[in-house]
Amino acid sequence: MDRIEAEKRVQELTALLNEYGHAYYVRDNPLVPDSVYDRKLQELLAIEAEYPDLVFPDSPTQRVGGEILPGFTKVVHEFPMLSLSNAFNEEDIRDFDRRVQAGAGKDITYICELKIDGLAVSLKYDNGAFSQGATRGDGTVGEDITSNLKTIHAIPLKLAEPVTIEVRGEAYMPKRSFMRLNELRDENGEEPFANPRNAAAGSLRQLDPKIAASRNLSVFIYGVGGDGSAYGQDSHSDSLDYLASLGFETNSSSKRCKSIEEVIDYIESWQQRRQDLDYEIDGIVIKVDGYEDQEQLGFTAKSPRWATAYKFPAEEVHSRLLDIELSV
Numbered sequence: 296m297d298r299i300e301a302e303k304r305v306q307e308l309t310a311l312l313n314e315y316g317h318a319y320y321v322r323d324n325p326l327v328p329d330s331v332y333d334r335k336l337q338e339l340l341a342i343e344a345e346y347p348d349l350v351f352p353d354s355p356t357q358r359v360g361g362e363i364l365p366g367f368t369k370v371v372h373e374f375p376m377l378s379l380s381n382a383f384n385e386e387d388i389r390d391f392d393r394r395v396q397a398g399a400g401k402d403i404t405y406i407c408e409l410k411i412d413g414l415a416v417s418l419k420y421d422n423g424a425f426s427q428g429a430t431r432g433d434g435t436v437g438e439d440i441t442s443n444l445k446t447i448h449a450i451p452l453k454l455a456e457p458v459t460i461e462v463r464g465e466a467y468m469p470k471r472s473f474m475r476l477n478e479l480r481d482e483n484g485e486e487p488f489a490n491p492r493n494a495a496a497g498s499l500r501q502l503d504p505k506i507a508a509s510r511n512l513s514v515f516i517y518g519v520g521g522d523g524s525a526y527g528q529d530s531h532s533d534s535l536d537y538l539a540s541l542g543f544e545t546n547s548s549s550k551r552c553k554s555i556e557e558v559i560d561y562i563e564s565w566q567q568r569r570q571d572l573d574y575e576i577d578g579i580v581i582k583v584d585g586y587e588d589q590e591q592l593g594f595t596a597k598s599p600r601w602a603t604a605y606k607f608p609a610e611e612v613h614s615r616l617l618d619i620e621l622s623v
């Protein structure tokens with residue numbers, strides 16, 4: 296592809312991905328399956344890697360998430376809520392491992408976690424009391440959804456210790472609640488939600504907390520916002536134990552892995568068993584466990600260098616989106 300063709304394709308892909316992103320992040324109603332979005336984003340990344348002068352500020356490769364819905368109070372995140380780089384196959388995972396080992400200059404212990412397919416939330420506690428909850432938004436500014444989050448039983452209103460802390464997690468809708476909700480919507484002549492992720496996001500981004508309260512949502516907390524070591528832990532795995540001791544619901548399937556082979560085994564085993572879970576996962580998050588190592592690796596503008604998200608291959612998708620998958 297020469298430069299003129301590349302510039303034209305960059306413009307096409309940017310317009311298309313921004314349209315898809317708006318439907319997904321702002322309206323919680325995707326136009327295409329994730330696999331279609333991901334393939335086009337990878338194509339854009341590949342062109343941008345070849346022609347770095349074609350990386351424009353409005354490129355979806357440079358931005359996190361979407362805009363704030365009108366009616367919500369804005370919350371400026373004390374620590375940015377970033378995205379994750381993606382891996383789609385074993386080669387990508389091994390490349391990630393090589394980059395990490397080179398950056399850290401030593402062997403690394405990883406921690407693998409299920410990638411819960413929901414909506415990222417940030418929860419703030421002042422002296423142990425839940426004070427504010429927000430969406431990720433564009434990573435810098437999110438929406439204040441405190442009243443909606445208070446309706447989720449898995450979110451403690453008071454912690455076991457009077458700490459002031461910000462935590463990050465994924466709010467989600469269990470598969471059974473999702474099916475029940477869509478049955479009800481069908482009975483009422485309403486458009487069904489495309490998937491549990493969009494149903495969870497659509498439920499939490501409502502101004503009336505009664506809607507969230509009726510939707511049987513839950514949450515897994517997967518980390519501390521900002522400097523995890525500020526609470527006396529040396530590693531992410533220790534922080535997860537600490538968060539559980541404070542009363543947060545953490546996911547018990549996380550595993551420390553001493554080599555990339557162990558990481559790959561973990562991924563393969565969950566890829567086969569993911570249907571058994573009563574919530575949806577769309578991949579596995581691989582994180583460097585040690586905080587010192589994380590600090591040394593740092594961040595890009597959009598994501599940490601010490602973590603990546605392996606995305607499972609697309610499954611048979613829900614009917615409405617499948618039609619689009621076949622035709623795009």
Ligand code: NAD
Nearest residue numbers: 315316319325327328329332378379408410411415517580
């Ligand atoms: P991402 O979903 O790939 O990864 C980041 C998110 O993973 C975090 O914000 C967090 O919410 C979540 N997460 C879940 N479990 C986690 C754990 N254990 N530890 C850490 N994080 C965890 O990135 P993204 O920027 O949110 O969005 C990209 C995703 O959205 C892609 O999957 C893409 O396919 C999809 N998308 C789809 C469309 C569409 O039209 N279908 C449009 C835009 C984006």
